[in-house]
Amino acid sequence: MSDEPELDSSDDSGFHSPQYALTEDGLLKVYSVGPTTVLGFDGQDVPSEFNAAHYRAAISDLLVANDSSIVAFDLSGVKLVPSGMLGLLVSLKQLDKLTPTVQIFNPSDDVKEVLQITKLNTLIEVHELEA
Numbered sequence: 001m002s003d004e005p006e007l008d009s010s011d012d013s014g015f016h017s018p019q020y021a022l023t024e025d026g027l028l029k030v031y032s033v034g035p036t037t038v039l040g041f042d043g044q045d046v047p048s049e050f051n052a053a054h055y056r057a058a059i060s061d062l063l064v065a066n067d068s069s070i071v072a073f074d075l076s077g078v079k080l081v082p083s084g085m086l087g088l089l090v091s092l093k094q095l096d097k098l099t100p101t102v103q104i105f106n107p108s109d110d111v112k113e114v115l116q117i118t119k120l121n122t123l124i125e126v127h128e129l130e131a
Helices: 052-065 083-094 109-117
Strands: 029-032 036-040 070-074 101-105 125-127
Touching: 036 052, 052 083, 083 101
Parallel strands: 036 070, 070 101, 101 125
Antiparallel strands: 029 036
């Protein structure tokens, strides 16, 4: 059994279409929940005023409620990620009730470069999915 999220041929990113928004602002979408929880931005860039603390609590609650051991972020179509989002990704590895594996799928070249320069790619698994 693979730890990678299931492919869906109807979606160019390789993930199922988003099921619902995680928070009221609608920015972060939930694609699937379970042992592997998949989140993403539905191809939209993450705004620089991204409130990491607000999302961390919502993501933490979602992961705990679904006993998720992996949280995957679909970054298909996202060109840049603000530093607050990168901090959030690393902080998810240190949740009180669980320590999930954090994965990023389909980051842009710029995001991959930032992850490499900051060495965050040693803490966060980076994957490419082909549709």
